[in-house]
C-alpha cells in the first residue's frame with residue numbers, strides 16, 4: 535500500500551459520487567501516480583463498507599479481464615476482481631435504466647454459485663467444480679466511470695472493476711451436465727450477432743478464474759465463502775449498447791439470458 539486511510543477514503547468519495555450520479559471522473563492514477571493495486575482493493579473494501587452501511591448486501595465477487603478478447607479490448611493484460619452487490623442484480627427480461635449509466639457495455643459470462651468455501655493457493659479445476667453448487671449463464675453490464683472507458687489496472691480496480699449490473703438467466707445447471715470448456719456463447723443485439731466464442735476463451739476454463747480469485751483473496755487473508763455467486767469474466771469482447779437495445783446471450787446447452795435498455 536502506498537496511500538493512507540484518509541487518501542483511500544477520499545478516493546472512495548470521488549468514485550462513489552461518480553457511480554451514484556453516472557458521472558465520469560479522471561483516472562485515480564492521474565492524482566496518485568504511485569497508487570498500487572493493493573490501494574485499489576482497499577478502495578473497493580471502503581466502497582463495500584459504505585454500501586453495506588446503506589442497506590446493500592454482498593452477493594459475491596467477479597473476475598474480469600480473464601479472456602484475451604477482453605484484455606486486447608481494454609489494453610490491460612492482468613485480471614481484475616470486483617464485488618457484486620445485491621443492488622446490482624437485475625431480473626431476466628427486465629428493463630435496465632439507461633439514465634443511471636454512463637456508457638454501458640455488455641458481457642456474456644458463466645457464473646458459478648458455490649456450496650463450499652474455497653481458500654488457499656494451488657487449487658485445481660476439479661476442486662473448484664466439487665465446491666460448485668451450480669453454474670448459470672449471466673450477462674454483466676459494465677460501466678467504467680472513467681472518460682471514454684479508458685483506464686489502467688490500478689484505476690479500474692478502484693472503480694470496482696467497472697461493475698454496474700448483472701442478470702442471470704437460462705437454467706441453473708449441475709456442472710456435470712455440460713462441458714464448461716467448450717460451451718459456445720453468442721451475444722445478440724436487436725437480433726443481430728455481435729460476438730461469439732467458447733468458454734475456454736476464459737483462461738482455458740472458467741474455473742481457472744475462480745482459482746485466481748481465491749489466490750487473490752488468500753494473499754489478502756480472505757476466503758471465498760460457501761454460497762458465493764462468482765462471475766468468471768467476459769468470454770468475448772464487451773459490446774457497447776444504446777437506449778432501446780435488446781440484448782440476448784445464448785449459451786450452448788445452458789439457455790439464454792435477455793434484457794433491454796430503456
Ligand code: OOG
Nearest residue numbers: 598599604695696767768
Ligand atoms: C473491466 C471489467 C472487466 C470482464 O468480464 O472482463 C470485466 C472493464 O473491462 O471495464 O468485467
Ligand code: MG
Nearest residue numbers: 641674767768
Ligand atoms: Mg465482467
